[in-house]
Amino acid sequence: MTEHYLDNSATTRVFPEVAELMNRIYLEEYGNPSSMHHKGVEAENEIRKAKDTLSGILKCQPKNLVFTSCGSESDNFALIGCARANARSGRHLITTRIEHPAVLETMKYLESEGFEVTYLPVDEMGLVSAEEVADAVRDDTIIVSIMHTNNEIGAVEPIAEIGKAIKEKNPHTLFHVDAVQAFGKAEIIPKKMHIDLLAASGHKIHSPKGVGLLYIADGVKIHNIIFGGGQQGGLRSGTENVAGIAGMAMAAGMLYGNLQSDTDKLYAMKEHLVDRVTKLRDVHVNGPQGRDGAPNIISISIKGVRAEVLLHALEEKKVYVSSGSACASNRPHLSETLQAIGTGRDYMDSTIRVSTSVMNTMEDIDACADALREAVPMLRKYSRT
Amino acid sequence: MVYQSFLIKYAEIGIKGKNRYIFEDALVNQIKIAMKKCEGKFHVSRSYGRIFVDAEEDYDFDEAVNALQHVFGIVGICPMKVDPIVPYEELAKTAVEFFGEEYPDRNTTFKVHTRRLDKSYPMNSQEINNELGGVLLDAYPELKVDVHDPKITVNIEIREQIYMYTHVIPGPGGLPVGSAGKAMLLLSGGIDSPVSGWMMAKRGLKLDAVYYNAPPYTSERALQKVIDLAGLVSEYTGPIYLHNINFTEIQLYIYDKCPHDELTIIMRRYMMKIAEMIAKRTACGALITGESLGQVASQTMRSLECTNRVCELPVFRPLIGFDKEEIVTISKKIDTYDTSIQPYEDCCTIFVAKHPVTKPVLKVIERHEHNLDAGIEEMVQRAIETDEILVVDANGSRVFKNREDPLQPWD
Secondary structure (H helix, E strand, O other): OEEEEEEEOOOOOOOOHHHHHHHHHOOOOOOOOOOOOHHHHHHHHHHHHHHHHHHHHHHHHHHHHEEOOOOHHHHHHHHHHHHHOOOOOOEEEEEEEEOHHHHHHHHHHHOOOOOOOEEEOOOOOOOHHHHHHHOOOOEEEEEEEEEEOOOOEEEOHHHHHHHHHHHHHHOEEEEEEOOOOEOOOEEOOOOOOOOEEEEEOOHHOOOOOOOOEEEEEEOOOOOOOOOOOHHHHOOOOOOOOHHHHHHHHHHHHHHOOOOHHHHHHHHHHHHHHHHHHHOOOOOOOOOOOHEEEEEEEEEEEEOOOOHHHHHHHHHOOOOOOOOOOOOOOOOOOOOOHHHHOOEEEEEEOEEEEEEOOOOOHHHHHHHHHHHHHHHHHHHHHHHOO | OOOEEEEEOOOOOOOHHHHHHHHHHHHHHHHHHHOOOOOEEEEEEEEOEEEEEEEOOOOOOHHHHHHHHHOOOOOOOEEEEEEOOOOHHHHHHHHHHHHHHHOOOOOOOOEEEEEEOOOOOOOOHHHHHHHHHHHHHOOOOOOOOOOOOOOOEEEEEOOOOEEEEOOOOOOOEEEEEOOOEEEEOOHHHHHHHHHHHHHHEEEEEEEEEEEOOOOOOHHHHHHHHHHHHHHHHHHOOOOOHHHHHEHHHHHHHHHHHHHHHHHHHHHHHOOOHHHHHHHOOOOOEEEEEOOOOOHHHHHHHHHHHHHHHOOOOOOOOOOOOOOHHHHHHHHHOOOOOHOOOOOOOOOOOOOOOOOOOOOOOOHHHHHHHHHHOOHHHHHHHHHOOOOEEEEEEEEEEEEEEOOOOOOOOOO
């Protein structure tokens, strides 16, 4: 039975080209980029090349980029680092209720450190309005943190509009964007969108786990949160994950090279799946529909079926999806995002997320739809009484 | 190396009459297995109703004690100083030093207790007790003698060497694993069943276990959780053969054919039936469950009557009279609690009715079970055929028999 991996928002399969490149670095260019000798220079060059690729994509300078160990670290670094560095200008932060725990939990930590945080609500599509953000910005607001694409329902926030509105209200307020789900799938130009900080992750874009990226705009005051040998201009100590960094840059380059046609392909797959699943009764697709939502995330609520059981039933057909948000699904609790968009209780526990990538084909989508068509009536028949 | 040896105290097996040597051999054997996991070399021996664990090279004291505390049958572990036979004056000097090291705070009461097995030693036990008590009092004036209820007993044993100890570290008690035979534990992944397995192992049983999984209602992680629990219990019992039975078909069939409020009872009857069939095939003499009277609907007296009826083997329910709190306390002690509370669903709860029967009538249950007559025998047979056997010990698990492999006669 062929595998149909449709959980790409949890993590992705590494592109074979990326694995090859990394393998070469592990075996040949294994030097420490801080070493003075040739092996060090070789490794440093890989990082330089990676920065060139990535800064080309984000239309920024290489010096604006810092590599971290993951998306969560990038979010932590941006929020904690900037809150500490700017505490004298104010102690107020703004975010939304549907952020990833990497942001929400960091906000909670900052609250315990004496910062004040405003959590903005979203509408039933999971969207926050630029107007509401601007209304919440005060003289003492130091950071606004809003995700680009929601990981559970694929809502795409109006980032450029929000950025503009924030800066009009308070030009000193920093705008942080968690773009972990968007990087590699959407064009993001921080400068044009008034973004000061942007977090991305390697393993969501067909490069390895263990590498993340933080874009820091010129002039942003930030304290480092990891101390040590002073690598990366003293901003983030620790020997660089050379292979991971090179892999991430290569994968990003491949994705952004085909962005338009890939996006069309992903939307076609999404449309096809939505078409097929909505033929089943009592099925609801969450979040913005069609091209208003992310191309790669489809959140489906199926009444009368427990998502976890459905997930395992699909698994028997080698179709892999997730229930709720995969990052949080080992702690079964009601999803913040689904609550925030007003999902009814009988749908809350019944929501699966299908997330595609450029490595998927229509066959995967059909396999998923077939498996759902088979499993759903069966699971509805045997339910708790 | 302050302590060169451990004296192992065991209570119950000392009074088992003619069978005593069987228990002692089993205990020595279990201690040998336990000490193999520790750094350093140990020699385990038995003489005059005592078991000695002698360290033959450097070892990690905490690790060794911890290993011994996992051996059922041990009541006390006494770390001992061992010296060659020397004249009394020298013995007294050593005892004073040893006592000083063991008890920096000497504002306490004590007595000296000597056992002289080497009758050639010039002083007898009573003389040594008296003399040495005096010497210790002289050396540590804040000490007081209390021969009836001393806080500290300074034990001296004179054999081929002189052994000295003052501390007794409690062991787990019970009887050596395997000395009472082997039984089949119904392991669910909850808090109770690992505790009940541990308790019966403490009474000398070797454990096999059976787990019912019901994909897609239960996940691979639920199985992993059960493997982890078996691994934790195996630190006391040695390797456990875990039988992983696919129960989905039977469960759905019962759901289709029987009243929903009786689902759990009927399902449990089939779990017991299958467990017994495997138990008999694998030479287990009893079943063990984690049931506790009245804890849930399927554990009322009437429900237990219904589930009990399907098997011939004795069913041990060591937790029957325990409160949940008491069970939780033991599960924390044996370290299974944190694993047990991981939130993966087991197959007992997936179809549980809102209001299951609490006073099922056996005759009614049996009548409703006739609805299953058409297919259940074959399904039970199929379930047993799919038995996947895993050998689980503290280091993880390995597959002993794949689901697809044919069943072999057990030896």
